[in-house]
Amino acid sequence: MIDALDARLLLLLAREPRIGVLALSRRLGVARGTAQARLDRLRARGVIRGFGPEVDPAALGYPVTAFATLEIRQGRGEQVRAHLARVPEVLELHTITGQGDMLCRLVARSNADLQRVIDQVVGFEGIVRASTAIVMENPVPLRVLPLIEQAAHAARD
Structure with missing residues (x-):
């Protein structure tokens, strides 16, 4: 499970994958150390698997x-x-x-x-x-954003 801050962080990273930790912390309204600690924890738990480019x-x-x-x-x-x-x-x-x-x-x-x-x-x-x-067509490519949004909604409730 993730909390509301984790969900907001994941949504922001999904929408802006090249954002830096400082900008991430400012956009989330938390200290840089808090943003970094959350990122580290999400990576350690396997929620975030990588930051590499998405290659076609x-x-x-x-x-x-x-x-x-x-x-x-x-x-x-x-x-x-x-x-x-x-x-x-x-x-x-x-x-x-x-x-x-x-x-x-x-x-x-x-x-x-x-x-x-x-x-x-x-x-x-x-x-x-x-x-x-x-495969003839890929109308719904691999995506996780809807899951993050759903988790964010559940974290708010």
């Missing part, structure tokens, strides 16, 4: 996005994770329930290049089967 893979030459559901051999999860971590086009990996064992978000330079990426992903003996879906 398409702008780097990877306009094709796909999701691959993988079925893996029992007892090979650790090795499959290590294998997939070495494939640069694997942007995310989740273990899941339901159909399949893992879900990966992949990128590629083209549909033909996607085949190369998939071959590299499944070219590991711990992966039994893969099912891939190509």
